[in-house]
Structure formats: structure tokens, C-alpha cells
Amino acid sequence: QxxxxxxxxxxxxxxxxxxSLNCTYSNSAFQYFMWYRQYSRKGPELLMYTYSSGNKExxxxxxxxxxxxxxxxxxxxxxxxxxxxxxxxAFRIQGAQKLVFGQGTRLTINP
Amino acid sequence: xxxVTQSPTHLIKTRGQQVTLxxxxxxxxxxxxxxxxxxxxxxxxxxxxxxxEERQRGNFPDRFSGHQFPNYSSELNVNALLLxxxxxxxxxxxxxxxxxxxxxxxxxxxxxx
Numbered sequence: 456q457x458x459x460x461x462x463x464x465x466x467x468x469x470x471x472x473x474x475s476l477n478c479t480y481s482n483s484a485f486q487y488f489m490w491y492r493q494y495s496r497k498g499p500e501l502l503m504y505t506y507s508s509g510n511k512e513x514x515x516x517x518x519x520x521x522x523x524x525x526x527x528x529x530x531x532x533x534x535x536x537x538x539x540x541x542x543x544x545a546f547r548i549q550g551a552q553k554l555v556f557g558q559g560t561r562l563t564i565n566p
Numbered sequence: 567x568x569x570v571t572q573s574p575t576h577l578i579k580t581r582g583q584q585v586t587l588x589x590x591x592x593x594x595x596x597x598x599x600x601x602x603x604x605x606x607x608x609x610x611x612x613x614x615x616x617x618x619e620e621r622q623r624g625n626f627p628d629r630f631s632g633h634q635f636p637n638y639s640s641e642l643n644v645n646a647l648l649l650x651x652x653x654x655x656x657x658x659x660x661x662x663x664x665x666x667x668x669x670x671x672x673x674x675x676x677x678x679x
Contacts, residue, residue, distance in 0.1 A: 461608075487666045497672050498658070499656070500670070501668065545608075545666075552622040553614070557608050559608050
């Protein structure tokens, strides 16, 4: 079983739609949960960083963590063409230095 | 404020050769991590350097080695290149206490022929 599962997509939605991106994980030692956005030919950029179950909101973005189900989500409201990118979920064990990334979901927002 | 800078941006090598990739961290950051990203995959952790020491290493062979300099910049060296080493190599910097909050460079695209 893979440590992290993320649907690679591609996912294509119209501008203004609500987007839901998801990851499941198997390692119960993961305590920190992140979402990174990666534009083509660029490095990943941190969007959201959480360490507890529940929701965290930042503008149009909401990160949701359900530790009991080992499931995290990123919601994008009022999606814009500039949101078109690959979205990577990432996890970290407390005390460890490495991040474990999902495969990434490629998202396209159509004007 | 310059972010994380990596050089070169692209590199073509042949099997068996050696390569050195360079990284300058974001101003104020003291920790550098290296990741390998194959096409269509998420980044894979290679190792992290802090205070000029390798602090943690991922599941990569000894052909992959690194160094951190007193000014916090870093190098990644790969010996005896294999075709499978073709990937985007990403450098990320952070503060030691904020390991999850990484700032990535744009990467070096390495092609091994």
C-alpha cells in the first residue's frame, strides 16, 4: 500500500466552480499536513499548513484534515484561470525533516 | 529579496558521468533540502543539510551526496549517472524550526542520455 494516494487527474472545471482536491494516507504518524501548488516549470509553493484535524481557511482556499479517516482535502472557491496548476499534498512526521508528497493533481480552470 | 536560486536550469549528461547542482537559499534561511521529482510524480526527499551537516537522508544510494557551505548555500553531487536519474532536482530552503514550510527553487532539469 502506498503511503500517500492522490488522484493524478487531470481535472478540468469551468471558472467560478468549487474545486475539491483529495489525498488519503496510511501512515498514522503523520502529524503535519500541507498543500503545495506547482506551476509548470516552477518549484512547488506552500499554500496551506495544518497540524490538527478540522478546517483551516485562507482566502478562497480551505484545507480540511480528518485524522480518523486519514484523509485530507483542499477546497478552492470561485476558481480562477490562475489557479491552473498541479496541486501536491504533503505530510511530515513530528521530529522528521523530510516531507512525503503525493503524486500531484493537475488542475485546469477554463475561462 | 531573492528567493531560492538554483543553477544550472538545464543540464544534459551521459551515463556514467558526474554532475554538480548548486543552490542558494532564501535570505535568512539556514536549512537546505534536496528533492528529486520525476515527470508526473511528486518530489522525493533526497537529504537535508543544516549547520553544514547532513541531518536526514531519504532512500537514495550513496551516489547522491551533498554539501552545505558556511554561507548556507548547498551542492548536490550525483556520481555514475544512470538513465533513471533524469528528473527535476529541486532545492528547498527553510528555517531549522520550520521544516514543513519549504521555499522551493525552480529546479534543475537533468537529462541523462
